[in-house]
Amino acid sequence: MRRLLPYPLLWVGLFAMWLLLAGSLAPGQVLLGAIIATLACRAAVLLDPPKPRMRRPGTILRLIGTVIADIVVSNIAVLGLILSGRKPRSAFVTIPLDLKDPTGLAILSGIVTATPGSAWIHYDSILHSVTIHILDTEDPEAWAATLRRVYEQRLVEIFQ
Incomplete structure (x- = not known):
């Protein structure tokens, strides 16, 4: 599940924001909101820096x-x-x-x-x-x- 949706809370927040801004629960808006939230979460993975290795x-x-x-x-x-x-x-x-x-x-x-x-x-x-x-x-x-x-x-x- 983590590979498919790396940031589930971000996805829910973006999806809800999309629906609130659209002001509609029409199927087209729900589908578009889900697609945009998914793409944004996948793009966020690219911004995630590598984990540093600390010594000493x-x-x-x-x-x-x-x-x-x-x-x-x-x-x-x-x-x-x-x-x-x-x-x-x-x-x-x-x-x-x-x-x-x-x-x-x-x-x-x-x-x-x-x-x-x-x-x-x-x-x-x-x-x-x-x-x-x-x-x-x-x-x-x-x-x-x-x-x-x-x-x-x-x-x-x-x-x-």
Whole structure:
């Protein structure tokens, strides 16, 4: 049954939505709603990403601890910048990545964006590089090296 109808609740929801929008229970609308719901559910299978294989639970825990600590430190640094009134030394940095796993890249983008003072701007899948905006840094290259050493290296250990 799972192969024929991979997402039964989605199918029921789409079918009901079709009938509500059509405002009719005519046989033609019921048949059309069933066909559209079935095709949409089959198309949703193509969007389902592959299940990631995670290794090294100790590395996962260390990564979580590092992210929490860095978020706290970044919050304090951004607060200090705001309260000091000093003009930020912002920069855009393009960083080549060894990480190619889609789940690892998604986690890395979440880490960068969740950390105050940095934002994930663009990922180039051909060059395997990411452009990140940094709110305040004295040395963009050192910042990039730290990101690669602290986050990317651990994500490669976990996902590749």
